[in-house]
Amino acid sequence: MSTGTDRDTARRALITTAVAVVCAVTVLAAPGTAFASPAPTPAPTATPSAPSASAAPVSNKDLEAVRSKLDALYHDASVATDAYNAAEEQSKKQSAEIVELAKKIVKGQEKLDELKDRAGAAARSQYRTGGMPDEAQLLLSDNPQAFLDGTGRVLQGQRATKGLIAELTRTQQDLKQYTADASAQWQQLEKNRQAKASAKKKITAQIAAAEKLESQLEKQEKERLARLEQQAALKAQTAWLDSGALKGVGDKATTAGKAAVAYATAQLGKPYEWGAEGPSTYDCSGLTSQAWASAGDPIPRTSQEQWKQLPHVAVKDMRPGDLIIYFDDASHVAMYIGDGAIIHAPRPGRTVTVAGAGSMPILGVVRPDA
Template identity: 55%
Template sequence: MRRPLRAHSYRTAAAVVLACGLTVTSQQAARADPPTLTRVRAQLAGLYHDAEVATDKYNAADEKVAAQQKRVDVLNARVKTAEAKLSVLNSQAGAMARAQYRGGWLPAEMQLVLDDDPATALDNASLNREAQQARHSVLTALSTTREDLRRRTDDASDELKHLKATRHTRKNEQHTIEQHITAAKKLESQLAAAELQQIAALDEKDADDAQTKWVSTGVLKKVGTEATPAGRKAVAYATRQIGKPYVWGAEGPNSFDCSGLTSQAWLAAGHPIPRTSQEQWRQLKHIPVEDMRPGDLIIYFSDASHVALYIGDGKIIQAPRPGRWVYVAPAASMQILGAVRPDA
């Protein structure tokens, strides 16, 4: 994915703009001048960028729903456990009461008068009273705990409904963006082969220029070259995925989106990390780019909407965008926001 060059409001109308500007025959497309190609590239990049942002938001919403569902399940289990304990204690209390009734239970003071051993009777009465008080305290505490758990479960269930509604909204937004992507792909298919080659050449030139500028700062003389054992495992996993297609929301084993690839690489290395690029940027330890080492993640664009795995020698492995495959690319081919370290 290339750096977006248009505002969001401009992008949302990009499909219409492209439809007006590119509904041409192959012969007309072949005569398009470079500025037109530049504009088309910017518009397509904007569409792909918005689609990736929407997908990232959906993935984040989905992850929150899954976490909240686990919380609700745990609370429900705890409620059932408390209720089971209450049932047992209530049964024991009832059994004791029935036993005392059948045994002709007498008040403690009468037992003291009638018993041949007043000291033993006094001890027995005291023990019975303590047992009853202890059981009553436990029953009260368990009842309070059960009610508290029920309230928390209800609150958690309400939050789960809210998160599911948010996920549904994100899914609808993603669907709208995917419609734009479908239109963009259709328009791309109308370009002549020469046009597509020119666009690819412009993309490659931009990437090479950005990489050359980045390398000229001397950054590669500072970055680390040795990965940690976990970092090597993450790089090895990502390397095995090269050639697999990019698919929205996919996290393997046959296809990936950008953060699906990085999260699965580090899961394979024994370090689970957040699912989305934005959460990876928010939760993982930030490190200076010049302190990177193989296995670290590079986060791209100001909204942290893209992520790739740094593999050393100024290169990354990334899942770029629809229609592309997991591949090795120059680390500075996109706008770098920063770097994070999963195994800090």
């Protein structure tokens, strides 16, 4: 019969094993990792017994390890989501360009057919005149004056023929270029399809690993984990506020900024879903891009492109509607709404919510309506 100590030890071993398994998943899902056939996993010397209601709860230290690993998993999923969204946007752009190139090819072919018909008509006309030089036609003409009157038209016809040949050549060259461009776009479209598939695979792997790790916890431990997350966010927010980051920051938004904030506020409580742009679910950049699109100022789809392309402003100069970019890799974005708060779509399993602007590491601030 197992003792309480045995059960506690088994319980801690279960959580430790779960963290180790998730670490392995993280490594395998990392970009550039070579996938070799895994070696057989040694059988455990003892199978931990299922924790009973009387088992001691997991220590705060173990829960902190779980929280840290969950943060890493969801962060990696967020990076992969940005890669997926970027590939999706490029695919849309390339598909539209392929359609336009196809239209140009059709029009070019129609023009080429018309030019060939005109060239054929000119050749047939020349054949009917016998192809004789102008001097011979003058000598053999029954009406030399009429022939001389028509020489101007002959010269015009010669110039027109040269122009026809030049136009025919240009059209053929254009068609060749359109075809080459369409082929290149198709190849890039396929690359983006593969990039999307790779990013999707990584996203699902990271989220599944996080969910598996969380599933090892009992209800009370999940509640404690949630409190630890809240405490960590509050600690970071307090430190940020104490640093004087908000000193001099105003709460006056532009008309467009107010509209963007109103849109984001209306989405509170809606679930996070990676790759989503609403109206029922959102990921972080899906929320911010749609909010600003509704305000009449379209912005890039991903947090990384928002960071790259939008004007940067200092934290002390930010105003409601500005976007705060988080983490060194610009993998998360939120909308500043004033009073040190943000609205954002945090991660899988969460909903669009209000949080402290300093609760995550800030990379910088960008302004869509600069």
